[in-house]
Amino acid sequence: MKPPRRKGPSALAVGVTVVVVVAHVLAWRATEFSPAALVRGWEGMADFLGQAFPPDLSWRVLGPSLDAALVTLYIGLLGTTLSVPFALGLALLAARTTTPGRWTYQAARSLLSFLRAVPDVVFALIFVTAVGLGPFAGVLALIFHNTGVMGKLWAEAMEEIDLGPRDALRVSGASGIQTAAHAVLPAVVPQFVGLLLYRFDVNVRASLVLGLVGAGGIGFLINQSIKLFRFDEMATHILVVLVLVVAVDQLSAFVRRGLT
Amino acid sequence: MSEAALVIRGLRKSYSGRQVLDSLDLDVRSGELVALLGANGCGKSTALRCAVGLETPDGGTVRVDGRPAMVFQQIHLVRRRSAIDNVCAGALGRLPLRRSLTPALFPRELREEAMACLDRVGLADRAAERAGRLSGGQQQRVAIARALCQRANVVLADEPVSALDPSAAEQVVALLADLAHQRGLAVGAVLHQPALARRHADRIVGMVAGRVVLDSPAVAVGDADVDALYLPAVTR
Numbered sequence: 001m002k003p004p005r006r007k008g009p010s011a012l013a014v015g016v017t018v019v020v021v022v023a024h025v026l027a028w029r030a031t032e033f034s035p036a037a038l039v040r041g042w043e044g045m046a047d048f049l050g051q052a053f054p055p056d057l058s059w060r061v062l063g064p065s066l067d068a069a070l071v072t073l074y075i076g077l078l079g080t081t082l083s084v085p086f087a088l089g090l091a092l093l094a095a096r097t098t099t100p101g102r103w104t105y106q107a108a109r110s111l112l113s114f115l116r117a118v119p120d121v122v123f124a125l126i127f128v129t130a131v132g133l134g135p136f137a138g139v140l141a142l143i144f145h146n147t148g149v150m151g152k153l154w155a156e157a158m159e160e161i162d163l164g165p166r167d168a169l170r171v172s173g174a175s176g177i178q179t180a181a182h183a184v185l186p187a188v189v190p191q192f193v194g195l196l197l198y199r200f201d202v203n204v205r206a207s208l209v210l211g212l213v214g215a216g217g218i219g220f221l222i223n224q225s226i227k228l229f230r231f232d233e234m235a236t237h238i239l240v241v242l243v244l245v246v247a248v249d250q251l252s253a254f255v256r257r258g259l260t
Numbered sequence: 261m262s263e264a265a266l267v268i269r270g271l272r273k274s275y276s277g278r279q280v281l282d283s284l285d286l287d288v289r290s291g292e293l294v295a296l297l298g299a300n301g302c303g304k305s306t307a308l309r310c311a312v313g314l315e316t317p318d319g320g321t322v323r324v325d326g327r328p329a330m331v332f333q334q335i336h337l338v339r340r341r342s343a344i345d346n347v348c349a350g351a352l353g354r355l356p357l358r359r360s361l362t363p364a365l366f367p368r369e370l371r372e373e374a375m376a377c378l379d380r381v382g383l384a385d386r387a388a389e390r391a392g393r394l395s396g397g398q399q400q401r402v403a404i405a406r407a408l409c410q411r412a413n414v415v416l417a418d419e420p421v422s423a424l425d426p427s428a429a430e431q432v433v434a435l436l437a438d439l440a441h442q443r444g445l446a447v448g449a450v451l452h453q454p455a456l457a458r459r460h461a462d463r464i465v466g467m468v469a470g471r472v473v474l475d476s477p478a479v480a481v482g483d484a485d486v487d488a489l490y491l492p493a494v495t496r
Protein backbone atom coordinates (compact mmCIF):
# COMPACT_ATOMS: atom_id res chain seq x y z
CA MET A 1 0.00 0.00 0.00
CA LYS A 2 1.25 3.46 -0.82
CA PRO A 3 1.42 5.90 2.10
CA PRO A 4 -0.50 9.12 1.51
CA ARG A 5 1.60 11.85 -0.10
CA ARG A 6 2.86 14.45 2.36
CA LYS A 7 1.18 17.78 1.80
CA GLY A 8 3.39 20.75 0.86
CA PRO A 9 3.34 23.87 3.07
CA SER A 10 -0.01 25.62 3.03
CA ALA A 11 -0.50 29.10 1.60
CA LEU A 12 -1.01 30.36 5.14
CA ALA A 13 2.33 28.96 6.33
CA VAL A 14 4.13 30.59 3.36
CA GLY A 15 2.37 33.89 3.99
CA VAL A 16 3.23 33.91 7.69
CA THR A 17 6.88 33.08 6.94
CA VAL A 18 7.16 35.96 4.46
CA VAL A 19 5.58 38.43 6.89
CA VAL A 20 7.86 37.37 9.75
CA VAL A 21 11.01 37.66 7.60
CA VAL A 22 10.02 41.10 6.26
CA ALA A 23 9.21 42.32 9.79
CA HIS A 24 12.69 41.29 10.95
CA VAL A 25 14.41 43.06 8.07
CA LEU A 26 12.45 46.26 8.79
CA ALA A 27 13.16 46.00 12.53
CA TRP A 28 16.89 45.47 11.92
CA ARG A 29 17.01 48.71 9.92
CA ALA A 30 14.74 50.78 12.18
CA THR A 31 16.74 49.95 15.31
CA GLU A 32 20.03 50.63 13.50
CA PHE A 33 21.17 47.23 14.70
CA SER A 34 24.93 47.10 14.08
CA PRO A 35 27.38 44.66 15.66
CA ALA A 36 30.12 46.68 13.97
CA ALA A 37 29.23 49.76 16.02
CA LEU A 38 29.49 47.67 19.18
CA VAL A 39 32.97 46.49 18.21
CA ARG A 40 34.09 50.03 17.23
CA GLY A 41 32.86 51.34 20.56
CA TRP A 42 34.78 48.87 22.72
CA GLU A 43 37.20 51.58 23.84
CA GLY A 44 34.40 53.65 25.31
CA MET A 45 33.13 50.59 27.14
CA ALA A 46 36.55 49.70 28.47
CA ASP A 47 37.03 53.27 29.60
CA PHE A 48 33.66 53.21 31.37
CA LEU A 49 34.38 49.90 33.09
CA GLY A 50 37.85 51.10 34.06
CA GLN A 51 36.29 54.02 35.88
CA ALA A 52 33.56 51.89 37.43
CA PHE A 53 36.01 49.41 38.98
CA PRO A 54 36.85 49.21 41.71
CA PRO A 55 33.49 50.44 43.04
CA ASP A 56 33.69 53.13 45.70
CA LEU A 57 32.75 51.16 48.80
CA SER A 58 33.48 53.93 51.26
CA TRP A 59 30.74 54.54 53.79
CA ARG A 60 30.22 58.00 52.28
CA VAL A 61 28.76 56.24 49.23
CA LEU A 62 27.58 52.94 50.67
CA GLY A 63 25.56 54.48 53.53
CA PRO A 64 23.27 56.61 51.35
CA SER A 65 23.15 53.77 48.84
CA LEU A 66 21.74 51.36 51.44
CA ASP A 67 19.28 54.00 52.66
CA ALA A 68 18.08 54.56 49.12
CA ALA A 69 17.85 50.82 48.49
CA LEU A 70 15.58 50.58 51.51
CA VAL A 71 13.40 53.33 50.06
CA THR A 72 13.24 51.39 46.78
CA LEU A 73 12.14 48.32 48.73
CA TYR A 74 9.50 50.39 50.54
CA ILE A 75 8.17 51.82 47.28
CA GLY A 76 7.78 48.31 45.91
CA LEU A 77 6.15 47.13 49.14
CA LEU A 78 3.58 49.92 49.43
CA GLY A 79 2.93 49.92 45.69
CA THR A 80 2.08 46.23 45.96
CA THR A 81 0.04 46.10 49.18
CA LEU A 82 -1.92 49.30 48.57
CA SER A 83 -3.02 48.00 45.19
CA VAL A 84 -4.51 44.86 46.78
CA PRO A 85 -7.99 46.27 47.58
CA PHE A 86 -8.36 47.78 44.11
CA ALA A 87 -7.03 44.69 42.35
CA LEU A 88 -9.32 42.45 44.41
CA GLY A 89 -12.42 44.55 43.76
CA LEU A 90 -11.77 44.80 40.03
CA ALA A 91 -10.80 41.11 39.78
CA LEU A 92 -14.11 40.07 41.35
CA LEU A 93 -15.96 42.19 38.78
CA ALA A 94 -13.75 40.98 35.94
CA ALA A 95 -13.93 37.22 36.53
CA ARG A 96 -16.74 35.36 34.79
CA THR A 97 -17.17 33.22 37.91
CA THR A 98 -17.95 36.17 40.19
CA THR A 99 -19.04 39.11 38.04
CA PRO A 100 -22.56 40.42 38.70
CA GLY A 101 -23.26 41.06 35.01
CA ARG A 102 -21.95 41.35 31.48
CA TRP A 103 -21.62 45.13 31.53
CA THR A 104 -19.70 45.33 34.79
CA TYR A 105 -17.52 42.52 33.46
CA GLN A 106 -16.70 44.47 30.30
CA ALA A 107 -16.17 47.74 32.19
CA ALA A 108 -13.85 46.12 34.76
CA ARG A 109 -11.90 44.28 32.04
CA SER A 110 -11.44 47.54 30.11
CA LEU A 111 -10.25 49.43 33.16
CA LEU A 112 -7.77 46.66 34.01
CA SER A 113 -6.50 46.63 30.41
CA PHE A 114 -5.98 50.37 30.51
CA LEU A 115 -4.07 50.29 33.81
CA ARG A 116 -1.94 47.44 32.49
CA ALA A 117 -1.28 49.11 29.15
CA VAL A 118 0.09 52.31 30.67
CA PRO A 119 3.65 51.48 31.82
CA ASP A 120 4.50 52.27 35.44
CA VAL A 121 7.19 54.69 34.22
CA VAL A 122 4.57 56.75 32.41
CA PHE A 123 2.39 56.79 35.54
CA ALA A 124 5.47 57.91 37.49
CA LEU A 125 6.14 60.79 35.10
CA ILE A 126 2.50 61.87 35.46
CA PHE A 127 2.55 61.69 39.26
CA VAL A 128 5.91 63.46 39.51
CA THR A 129 4.24 66.46 37.90
CA ALA A 130 1.35 66.15 40.38
CA VAL A 131 3.08 65.46 43.71
CA GLY A 132 6.65 66.44 42.86
CA LEU A 133 9.90 64.44 42.70
CA GLY A 134 10.19 61.71 45.29
CA PRO A 135 9.16 58.25 46.38
CA PHE A 136 5.45 59.09 46.80
CA ALA A 137 5.09 59.49 43.05
CA GLY A 138 6.70 56.07 42.65
CA VAL A 139 4.26 54.45 45.08
CA LEU A 140 1.29 55.98 43.27
CA ALA A 141 2.62 54.82 39.91
CA LEU A 142 3.03 51.24 41.14
CA ILE A 143 -0.43 51.19 42.72
CA PHE A 144 -2.02 52.13 39.41
CA HIS A 145 -0.03 49.82 37.17
CA ASN A 146 0.01 46.90 39.58
CA THR A 147 -3.75 47.09 40.07
CA GLY A 148 -4.08 46.45 36.34
CA VAL A 149 -1.65 43.55 36.21
CA MET A 150 -2.56 41.82 39.46
CA GLY A 151 -6.29 42.36 38.93
CA LYS A 152 -6.06 40.53 35.60
CA LEU A 153 -3.95 37.69 37.01
CA TRP A 154 -6.31 37.25 39.96
CA ALA A 155 -9.40 37.35 37.75
CA GLU A 156 -7.89 34.61 35.58
CA ALA A 157 -7.09 32.50 38.64
CA MET A 158 -10.74 32.79 39.70
CA GLU A 159 -11.96 31.83 36.23
CA GLU A 160 -10.00 28.59 36.31
CA ILE A 161 -11.51 27.12 39.46
CA ASP A 162 -14.01 24.27 39.62
CA LEU A 163 -17.45 25.88 39.75
CA GLY A 164 -19.07 23.06 41.73
CA PRO A 165 -18.68 24.55 45.22
CA ARG A 166 -20.02 27.88 43.94
CA ASP A 167 -23.04 26.17 42.36
CA ALA A 168 -23.73 24.23 45.56
CA LEU A 169 -23.92 27.48 47.55
CA ARG A 170 -25.84 29.26 44.82
CA VAL A 171 -28.53 26.55 44.94
CA SER A 172 -28.88 27.10 48.68
CA GLY A 173 -29.70 30.77 48.13
CA ALA A 174 -26.34 32.44 48.79
CA SER A 175 -25.84 35.81 47.07
CA GLY A 176 -23.10 36.57 44.57
CA ILE A 177 -20.91 38.22 47.20
CA GLN A 178 -21.45 35.32 49.58
CA THR A 179 -20.53 32.68 47.00
CA ALA A 180 -17.43 34.69 46.13
CA ALA A 181 -16.44 34.90 49.80
CA HIS A 182 -17.17 31.28 50.69
CA ALA A 183 -16.57 29.25 47.54
CA VAL A 184 -14.44 31.15 45.01
CA LEU A 185 -11.92 33.08 47.13
CA PRO A 186 -11.05 30.24 49.53
CA ALA A 187 -10.21 28.09 46.52
CA VAL A 188 -7.72 30.58 45.09
CA VAL A 189 -5.88 31.75 48.21
CA PRO A 190 -2.62 29.93 47.32
CA GLN A 191 -2.64 31.28 43.76
CA PHE A 192 -3.43 34.80 45.01
CA VAL A 193 -0.58 34.82 47.51
CA GLY A 194 1.82 33.36 44.95
CA LEU A 195 0.91 36.04 42.41
CA LEU A 196 1.12 38.75 45.08
CA LEU A 197 4.68 37.72 45.97
CA TYR A 198 5.61 37.51 42.30
CA ARG A 199 4.29 41.05 41.76
CA PHE A 200 6.16 42.31 44.85
CA ASP A 201 9.33 40.92 43.33
CA VAL A 202 8.59 42.62 39.99
CA ASN A 203 7.56 45.88 41.64
CA VAL A 204 10.76 46.22 43.65
CA ARG A 205 12.68 45.95 40.38
CA ALA A 206 10.26 48.37 38.70
CA SER A 207 10.71 50.92 41.48
CA LEU A 208 14.41 51.03 40.54
CA VAL A 209 13.50 52.25 37.09
CA LEU A 210 10.99 54.69 38.57
CA GLY A 211 13.89 56.21 40.53
CA LEU A 212 15.58 56.96 37.22
CA VAL A 213 12.70 59.29 36.28
CA GLY A 214 12.77 61.05 39.63
CA ALA A 215 10.50 58.94 41.78
CA GLY A 216 13.01 58.43 44.59
CA GLY A 217 14.97 55.43 45.77
CA ILE A 218 18.26 54.05 44.56
CA GLY A 219 17.40 54.54 40.90
CA PHE A 220 17.58 58.26 41.59
CA LEU A 221 21.16 57.86 42.95
CA ILE A 222 22.21 55.80 39.93
CA ASN A 223 20.89 58.50 37.65
CA GLN A 224 22.76 61.21 39.58
CA SER A 225 26.09 59.38 39.63
CA ILE A 226 25.87 58.85 35.87
CA LYS A 227 25.18 62.55 35.32
CA LEU A 228 28.19 63.42 37.50
CA PHE A 229 30.40 60.83 35.71
CA ARG A 230 31.00 59.10 39.08
CA PHE A 231 30.95 55.60 37.62
CA ASP A 232 32.65 54.10 40.68
CA GLU A 233 29.73 55.30 42.80
CA MET A 234 27.30 53.99 40.22
CA ALA A 235 28.96 50.56 40.43
CA THR A 236 28.42 50.58 44.21
CA HIS A 237 24.73 51.36 43.75
CA ILE A 238 24.36 48.61 41.18
CA LEU A 239 26.00 46.12 43.54
CA VAL A 240 23.54 47.12 46.27
CA VAL A 241 20.68 46.71 43.79
CA LEU A 242 21.94 43.26 42.89
CA VAL A 243 21.93 42.21 46.53
CA LEU A 244 18.45 43.69 47.06
CA VAL A 245 16.95 42.00 44.00
CA VAL A 246 18.44 38.61 44.82
CA ALA A 247 17.29 38.90 48.45
CA VAL A 248 13.69 39.76 47.48
CA ASP A 249 13.66 37.03 44.86
CA GLN A 250 14.89 34.42 47.35
CA LEU A 251 12.44 35.57 50.00
CA SER A 252 9.43 35.38 47.71
CA ALA A 253 10.54 32.00 46.34
CA PHE A 254 10.94 30.73 49.90
CA VAL A 255 7.47 31.84 50.95
CA ARG A 256 5.89 30.46 47.79
CA ARG A 257 7.52 27.07 48.38
CA GLY A 258 6.08 26.99 51.89
CA LEU A 259 2.65 27.68 50.45
CA THR A 260 2.17 24.60 48.31
CA MET B 261 -52.79 13.14 49.59
CA SER B 262 -51.31 16.63 49.95
CA GLU B 263 -49.14 18.03 47.18
CA ALA B 264 -45.58 16.74 46.95
CA ALA B 265 -42.66 18.88 48.18
CA LEU B 266 -41.14 18.74 44.71
CA VAL B 267 -43.43 18.77 41.70
CA ILE B 268 -42.01 18.70 38.18
CA ARG B 269 -44.40 18.81 35.23
CA GLY B 270 -43.68 18.62 31.51
CA LEU B 271 -40.02 19.57 31.86
CA ARG B 272 -38.31 20.02 28.51
CA LYS B 273 -34.70 20.86 27.78
CA SER B 274 -32.57 20.58 24.67
CA TYR B 275 -28.92 21.31 24.03
CA SER B 276 -28.09 22.54 20.53
CA GLY B 277 -31.22 20.99 19.06
CA ARG B 278 -30.89 17.64 20.86
CA GLN B 279 -33.82 16.89 23.15
CA VAL B 280 -32.40 15.83 26.54
CA LEU B 281 -35.55 16.11 28.63
CA ASP B 282 -38.80 15.25 26.89
CA SER B 283 -41.80 16.25 28.95
CA LEU B 284 -40.55 14.87 32.24
CA ASP B 285 -42.89 14.54 35.24
CA LEU B 286 -41.57 13.81 38.70
CA ASP B 287 -42.95 14.12 42.24
CA VAL B 288 -41.01 13.71 45.45
CA ARG B 289 -43.13 13.78 48.61
CA SER B 290 -42.06 14.75 52.09
CA GLY B 291 -40.80 11.75 54.02
CA GLU B 292 -39.80 9.60 51.05
CA LEU B 293 -36.56 8.72 49.34
CA VAL B 294 -37.00 8.44 45.60
CA ALA B 295 -34.24 6.72 43.66
CA LEU B 296 -33.77 7.91 40.11
CA LEU B 297 -32.29 5.25 37.82
CA GLY B 298 -31.30 5.42 34.18
CA ALA B 299 -28.44 4.89 31.74
CA ASN B 300 -25.69 7.47 31.32
CA GLY B 301 -26.84 10.43 29.27
CA CYS B 302 -30.57 9.85 29.74
CA GLY B 303 -30.93 13.28 31.37
CA LYS B 304 -30.91 12.59 35.13
CA SER B 305 -28.38 15.32 35.99
CA THR B 306 -30.07 17.78 33.66
CA ALA B 307 -33.41 17.10 35.36
CA LEU B 308 -31.97 17.77 38.82
CA ARG B 309 -30.06 20.85 37.67
CA CYS B 310 -33.25 22.27 36.17
CA ALA B 311 -35.12 21.49 39.39
CA VAL B 312 -32.66 23.45 41.56
CA GLY B 313 -32.25 26.32 39.11
CA LEU B 314 -28.72 25.64 37.87
CA GLU B 315 -30.12 25.19 34.36
CA THR B 316 -33.04 26.98 32.75
CA PRO B 317 -35.55 24.55 31.23
CA ASP B 318 -37.04 25.25 27.81
CA GLY B 319 -40.50 24.47 29.13
CA GLY B 320 -42.50 22.93 31.94
CA THR B 321 -42.86 23.84 35.59
CA VAL B 322 -40.90 23.15 38.76
CA ARG B 323 -42.48 23.75 42.16
CA VAL B 324 -40.31 23.32 45.24
CA ASP B 325 -41.30 23.68 48.89
CA GLY B 326 -38.71 26.23 50.00
CA ARG B 327 -35.20 26.25 48.61
CA PRO B 328 -33.83 22.89 47.59
CA ALA B 329 -30.37 21.66 48.54
CA MET B 330 -28.20 19.74 46.13
CA VAL B 331 -25.61 17.05 46.82
CA PHE B 332 -23.14 16.16 44.08
CA GLN B 333 -21.04 13.17 43.10
CA GLN B 334 -17.99 15.47 43.19
CA ILE B 335 -19.13 16.63 46.65
CA HIS B 336 -18.12 20.26 46.04
CA LEU B 337 -17.11 21.25 49.54
CA VAL B 338 -14.51 23.98 49.99
CA ARG B 339 -11.61 21.67 50.71
CA ARG B 340 -9.47 24.24 52.48
CA ARG B 341 -12.15 25.11 55.02
CA SER B 342 -13.10 23.15 58.12
CA ALA B 343 -16.05 20.77 58.06
CA ILE B 344 -18.08 23.04 60.32
CA ASP B 345 -17.41 26.15 58.20
CA ASN B 346 -18.62 24.19 55.17
CA VAL B 347 -21.78 23.20 57.02
CA CYS B 348 -22.42 26.79 58.16
CA ALA B 349 -22.18 27.90 54.52
CA GLY B 350 -25.48 26.12 53.91
CA ALA B 351 -27.17 28.87 55.93
CA LEU B 352 -25.75 31.79 53.90
CA GLY B 353 -29.07 32.41 52.21
CA ARG B 354 -30.73 33.45 55.48
CA LEU B 355 -27.79 35.42 56.94
CA PRO B 356 -27.39 39.18 56.50
CA LEU B 357 -24.29 40.11 54.50
CA ARG B 358 -22.53 41.68 57.48
CA ARG B 359 -22.68 38.43 59.45
CA SER B 360 -21.59 36.28 56.53
CA LEU B 361 -18.53 37.74 54.82
CA THR B 362 -16.14 35.37 56.58
CA PRO B 363 -16.68 32.34 58.83
CA ALA B 364 -15.40 34.41 61.77
CA LEU B 365 -18.58 36.51 61.57
CA PHE B 366 -21.03 33.59 61.67
CA PRO B 367 -23.41 33.93 64.66
CA ARG B 368 -22.89 31.53 67.58
CA GLU B 369 -26.37 30.02 67.18
CA LEU B 370 -25.45 29.09 63.61
CA ARG B 371 -22.27 27.33 64.72
CA GLU B 372 -24.31 25.42 67.29
CA GLU B 373 -26.89 24.45 64.71
CA ALA B 374 -24.10 23.36 62.35
CA MET B 375 -22.61 21.20 65.12
CA ALA B 376 -26.00 19.54 65.60
CA CYS B 377 -26.17 18.86 61.85
CA LEU B 378 -22.67 17.35 61.89
CA ASP B 379 -23.70 15.25 64.87
CA ARG B 380 -26.72 14.04 62.91
CA VAL B 381 -24.44 12.67 60.18
CA GLY B 382 -22.08 11.22 62.78
CA LEU B 383 -19.17 13.60 62.28
CA ALA B 384 -19.33 15.95 65.28
CA ASP B 385 -15.85 14.86 66.32
CA ARG B 386 -14.37 15.92 62.96
CA ALA B 387 -15.89 19.43 62.95
CA ALA B 388 -12.57 21.30 63.07
CA GLU B 389 -10.88 19.19 60.42
CA ARG B 390 -10.25 20.54 56.95
CA ALA B 391 -12.89 19.13 54.61
CA GLY B 392 -10.24 18.05 52.10
CA ARG B 393 -8.64 15.80 54.72
CA LEU B 394 -11.76 13.71 55.31
CA SER B 395 -12.49 10.50 53.39
CA GLY B 396 -14.90 10.60 50.45
CA GLY B 397 -17.76 9.14 52.47
CA GLN B 398 -17.18 11.57 55.32
CA GLN B 399 -17.05 14.50 52.90
CA GLN B 400 -20.34 13.44 51.37
CA ARG B 401 -21.88 13.30 54.84
CA VAL B 402 -20.56 16.82 55.53
CA ALA B 403 -22.28 17.92 52.31
CA ILE B 404 -25.50 16.36 53.60
CA ALA B 405 -25.03 18.17 56.93
CA ARG B 406 -24.71 21.38 54.92
CA ALA B 407 -28.09 20.64 53.34
CA LEU B 408 -29.55 20.11 56.84
CA CYS B 409 -28.04 23.39 58.06
CA GLN B 410 -29.71 25.06 55.09
CA ARG B 411 -32.99 23.73 56.59
CA ALA B 412 -33.96 22.50 53.14
CA ASN B 413 -37.16 20.48 52.83
CA VAL B 414 -36.11 19.06 49.49
CA VAL B 415 -32.70 17.46 48.96
CA LEU B 416 -31.64 16.34 45.49
CA ALA B 417 -28.55 14.19 45.18
CA ASP B 418 -26.83 13.53 41.84
CA GLU B 419 -24.97 10.23 42.09
CA PRO B 420 -24.00 10.93 45.71
CA VAL B 421 -22.30 7.55 46.15
CA SER B 422 -20.84 6.81 42.70
CA ALA B 423 -17.34 7.73 43.86
CA LEU B 424 -17.56 5.91 47.20
CA ASP B 425 -16.59 2.39 48.24
CA PRO B 426 -19.50 -0.01 48.88
CA SER B 427 -19.61 0.40 52.64
CA ALA B 428 -19.42 4.20 52.53
CA ALA B 429 -22.07 4.15 49.79
CA GLU B 430 -24.34 2.01 51.95
CA GLN B 431 -23.87 4.39 54.88
CA VAL B 432 -24.61 7.53 52.84
CA VAL B 433 -27.75 6.12 51.19
CA ALA B 434 -28.98 4.81 54.56
CA LEU B 435 -28.45 8.29 55.98
CA LEU B 436 -30.48 9.86 53.16
CA ALA B 437 -33.28 7.36 53.80
CA ASP B 438 -33.19 8.10 57.55
CA LEU B 439 -33.42 11.83 56.94
CA ALA B 440 -36.43 11.29 54.72
CA HIS B 441 -38.19 8.99 57.16
CA GLN B 442 -37.29 10.70 60.45
CA ARG B 443 -37.08 14.37 59.47
CA GLY B 444 -39.69 14.26 56.76
CA LEU B 445 -37.37 15.51 54.04
CA ALA B 446 -38.22 14.94 50.41
CA VAL B 447 -35.11 13.25 49.00
CA GLY B 448 -34.46 12.47 45.36
CA ALA B 449 -31.23 10.63 44.60
CA VAL B 450 -29.71 9.48 41.33
CA LEU B 451 -28.22 6.06 41.99
CA HIS B 452 -26.33 3.67 39.75
CA GLN B 453 -26.66 0.61 41.99
CA PRO B 454 -30.18 -0.82 41.64
CA ALA B 455 -29.61 -3.08 44.65
CA LEU B 456 -28.87 -0.09 46.84
CA ALA B 457 -31.98 1.65 45.52
CA ARG B 458 -34.19 -1.38 46.26
CA ARG B 459 -32.81 -1.69 49.78
CA HIS B 460 -33.28 1.91 50.85
CA ALA B 461 -35.59 3.81 48.53
CA ASP B 462 -39.33 4.02 48.97
CA ARG B 463 -39.96 4.57 45.30
CA ILE B 464 -37.97 3.97 42.16
CA VAL B 465 -38.27 6.17 39.12
CA GLY B 466 -36.66 4.98 35.91
CA MET B 467 -35.70 7.26 33.01
CA VAL B 468 -34.97 6.44 29.39
CA ALA B 469 -34.00 9.15 26.93
CA GLY B 470 -35.39 12.10 28.88
CA ARG B 471 -38.68 10.47 29.86
CA VAL B 472 -39.93 8.69 32.95
CA VAL B 473 -40.75 5.08 31.97
CA LEU B 474 -40.97 3.53 35.42
CA ASP B 475 -42.44 4.89 38.65
CA SER B 476 -43.41 2.43 41.33
CA PRO B 477 -42.81 1.47 44.97
CA ALA B 478 -39.34 0.00 45.41
CA VAL B 479 -40.72 -3.33 46.63
CA ALA B 480 -42.73 -3.73 43.43
CA VAL B 481 -39.78 -3.25 41.08
CA GLY B 482 -38.37 -6.43 39.59
CA ASP B 483 -35.02 -7.21 37.96
CA ALA B 484 -36.58 -7.11 34.49
CA ASP B 485 -37.93 -3.59 35.11
CA VAL B 486 -34.47 -2.39 36.09
CA ASP B 487 -32.67 -4.18 33.25
CA ALA B 488 -35.01 -2.57 30.73
CA LEU B 489 -33.67 0.85 31.75
CA TYR B 490 -30.13 -0.02 30.69
CA LEU B 491 -30.78 -1.71 27.33
CA PRO B 492 -28.81 -0.29 24.39
CA ALA B 493 -30.94 2.09 22.32
CA VAL B 494 -31.12 -0.21 19.25
CA THR B 495 -32.90 -3.02 21.08
CA ARG B 496 -35.46 -0.81 22.80
Ligand SMILES: Nc1ncnc2c1ncn2[C@@H]1O[C@H](COP(=O)(O)OP(=O)(O)O)[C@@H](O)[C@H]1O
Pocket residue numbers: 275276280298299300301302303304305306307
Ligand atom coordinates in the same frame (compact mmCIF):
# COMPACT_ATOMS: atom_id res chain seq x y z
N1 LIG C 1 -24.25 21.85 29.32
C1 LIG C 1 -24.51 20.94 28.35
N2 LIG C 1 -24.30 21.26 27.05
C2 LIG C 1 -24.54 20.36 26.07
N3 LIG C 1 -24.99 19.12 26.28
C3 LIG C 1 -25.23 18.73 27.54
C4 LIG C 1 -25.00 19.62 28.64
N4 LIG C 1 -25.31 18.98 29.78
C5 LIG C 1 -25.73 17.74 29.41
N5 LIG C 1 -25.68 17.61 28.07
C6 LIG C 1 -26.08 16.40 27.32
O1 LIG C 1 -27.34 16.03 27.74
C7 LIG C 1 -27.44 14.64 27.84
C8 LIG C 1 -27.93 14.23 29.21
O2 LIG C 1 -26.91 14.54 30.15
P1 LIG C 1 -27.07 14.28 31.69
O3 LIG C 1 -28.29 14.96 32.18
O4 LIG C 1 -25.79 14.67 32.33
O5 LIG C 1 -27.25 12.71 31.73
P2 LIG C 1 -27.15 11.73 32.97
O6 LIG C 1 -26.93 12.53 34.21
O7 LIG C 1 -28.42 10.99 32.96
O8 LIG C 1 -25.99 10.82 32.67
C9 LIG C 1 -26.09 14.05 27.51
O9 LIG C 1 -26.10 13.59 26.19
C10 LIG C 1 -25.17 15.21 27.63
O10 LIG C 1 -24.13 15.11 26.71
Ligand SMILES: [Mg+2]
Pocket residue numbers: 304305306418
Ligand atom coordinates in the same frame (compact mmCIF):
# COMPACT_ATOMS: atom_id res chain seq x y z
MG1 LIG D 1 -25.30 12.61 35.50
